[in-house]
Amino acid sequence: MNVFQVFGDRVRSALRGLDLGLSEADLARVTVEPPRDPSHGDVATNAAMVLSKGLGLKPRELADRLAAALGADADVAAVEVAGPGFINLRLAPAFWSGVVAAVLADPDGFGRSTAGGRRRTNVEYVSANPTGPMHVGHCRGAVVGDALANLLAFAGQDVAKEYYINDAGGQVDVLARSAFLRYREALGETVEIPDGLYPGDYLVPVGEALKRDHGDRLLAMDEAEWLPIVKPLAIAMMMDMIRGDLEVLGVRHEVFFSEATLHDRSLKNRSEIDEMIAEFRARDLVYDGRLPPPKGQLPEDWEDREQVLFRASAYGDDIDRPLCKSDGSYTYFAADVAYMRSKYLRGFREMIFILGADHGGYVKRLEAVGKAISGGEAKVVVRLCQLVKLFRAGEPVKMSKRSGSFVTLREVVEEVGRDAVRFMMLMRKNDAPLDFDFVKVKEQSKDNPVFYVQYAHARCASVFRQAAEQAPEIAATDLASADLSKLSDSGELALVKRIAEYPRVVEAAAEAHEPHRIAFYLHDLASELHAHWNRGKENPHLRFVNRDDPSSTGARLALVRAVMIVLASGLAILGVGAPDEMR
Known part of the structure; x- marks a missing residue:
């Protein structure tokens, strides 16, 4: 039940009843939203402001006519025309009772949306090079991507969570050389890790595995012989480590896509990249040409030569992009293009990439590839x-402690817990810097957002334990039959109204691809719950459980159950637990 959709439909119905000759396209411009100032009412519409000019009316004149029609709605307690023609509605208490009933009637479905239209969506996130453990720099992208995928699925899209394994190119050769040094170390040599190789002790198990599988036979081989042996094992073991790190964070991808498969010619005598370039030539998306020199000082490796170029600038990029290097091998970008083509051929019509801030230069080129x-x-x-x-x-x-140069994701999670890490990574918008203090995120105080929200859920659970002890006959009744008209206190209504916002927040967050909005909303809902709880300390008649007033207690337990349902739903989107107790 989305309150704002409900009243959007009613406003459009009222406009049709005025016989103004409005088209459906005109009515589609009408929005119904919360007023900027809650004291102005519960919902507001811009209908008179956006439609009056086309009708040859003054906004205030149209607003007065529409307000009169809306005032006849039984769920509308008051209508006010404000300013030049905004219409604010204050809804009747009986309508708000229906919100609680809707939550209880469909606890798993409340807040879910069909707005996504089952659109097939690919969310690719993390995709770190398989050259070592996940570090804290990967953590935020992992959480944002995972929560966003959950959110989009909740909002009605058909979502696949994907990890792109960068297992082709120079960095995995460096990994193999680093692992080979650990292999020699496992055989008893004293080795030093030179600059340019990976020094972390996470490669020690790879060296041990090579010793176990091959003894000392690899020592007699040239690099060209042992590299194809060492590299696949090193990549596989690094990916096992990465999967384990992500599992600790509660992140599970459904697809692990290998970059190396895009270069593979073993099955069809030509690779996915070959096929992409052939298709692009046929569609005139690729040409042989020259790029102008880059602005400023020329890089040492720049050369003026004819290249295979993708017409990226025709699709919004700054320049056309090379697909082949001077030695004839493919650029990293060529693999990126073939990879996105693979996603499209697999049926994905929305492709989302969660990248680090240092990838800002990739945005236009990825968008250009998608369009092409x-x-x-x-x-x-x-x-x-x-x-x-x-x-x-x-x-x-x-x-x-482990890598010697960066803090691993696993170290952070093991110290403060998965829930704290995930929630705190979503308490800022993804493009805003984030400070993470190990001490503060473990505090049990209102200043710690994850504790504050989880404690609200635990508090709700404690209400039911209290009800079972103090008023078992009330606690045992079916909450769906409670007299919700008893929810009349301002604090109770504030909670109901906050619950009613959830479906709209879900749809808006999904549309904007901003899962942090769910975290913010949950914090607001928790704040309303804690505030009303504190009022009950000073005013016993406001407490959730009062065995002398079974009717009010039943209604309030229904309200508390609704709060619990929405808190648990939002926390599940974020991948955070909803505990019944906090210790």
Whole structure:
């Protein structure tokens, strides 16, 4: 039940009843939203402001006519025309009772939406090079991507969570060389890790595995012989480690796509990249040409030569992009294009990329590729995640016990817990910097957002334990039959109205691709719950459980159950637990 959709339909119905000759396109411009100032009412519409000019009426004149029609609605307690023609509605208490009833009637479905239209959507996130454990820099993108995928599925899209394994190119050769040094170390040599190789001790198990599987036989081989042996094992073991790190965070991808498969010619004598370039040539999306020199000082490796170029500038990018290197091999970008083509051929019409802030230069080119591949049919969305700065009691945290150069994701989760990490990573918009203090996120106080929200759910659970002890006959009744008209106190109505916002928040957050809006909403709902709880301390007649007033107690228990349902629903979208007790 979306209150604002309900009254959007009623406003449009009232407008049709005025016989103004409005088309459906005209009516589609009408919005119904919460007033900016809650004291002005419960819902507001811009109908008179957007329609009056086309009708040759003054906004106030149209607003007065529409207000009179809306005032006849039994669910409308009061109508006010404000300013030049905005209409504010105050809804009747009986309508708000229906919100609680709707939550109880469909606890799993409340807030869900069909707005996504089952659109097939691919959310690719994390996609770190398989060269070591996940570090805290990957953590924010992992949480944002995972929560966004959950949110879009909740809002009606058909979502796949995908990880792109960068298992082709120079960085995995470096990984293999680093692992080979650990192999020699496992055989008893004393080794030093030179600059340019990966020094972390997370490669020690790879060296041990190579020793177990091959003994000392690899030592007699040239690099060209042992590299194809070492590299696949090193990548596989790194991916096992990465999956384990992500599992600790509660992140589970459904698809792991290998970049190496895009280069593979073993099955069809030509690769996915070959096929992409052939298709693009046939569609005149690729040509042989020259790029102008980059502005400023020329890089040492720049050369003026004819190249295979993708017409990226025709689709909104700054320049056309090369697909082949001077030695004939493909650029990283060529693989990116073939990868996005693969997504499109797999049926995805919305492709979302969650990238680090250092990938800002990729946004236009990814959007250009999406437009070119699909003829404008596919939607490409890129969300950049700013850095996370780690603190401990206000002091910066820089070094890891394990890697020696960065803080691992697993270390952060093991110290403060999955729920704290996930919730705090969503308490800022993805493109805003985020400070994460190990001490503060473990505090049991209202200043710790995750504790504050989870405690609200636990408080609700405690109400039912209290009811079972003090008024078992009331607690045992069917809450769906409660007399919800008893919910008349301002604090109770504030809670109901906040609950009523949930479906609209879900749809807006999904449309904007901003899962942090769910975290903000949950914090607001928790705040309303805690505020009303505190009022009950001073005013016993407002307490949720009063065995001398079974009718009010039943209604209030229904309200508390509705709050619990919405808190648990929103926390599930974020991938955060909803505990019944806090210790």
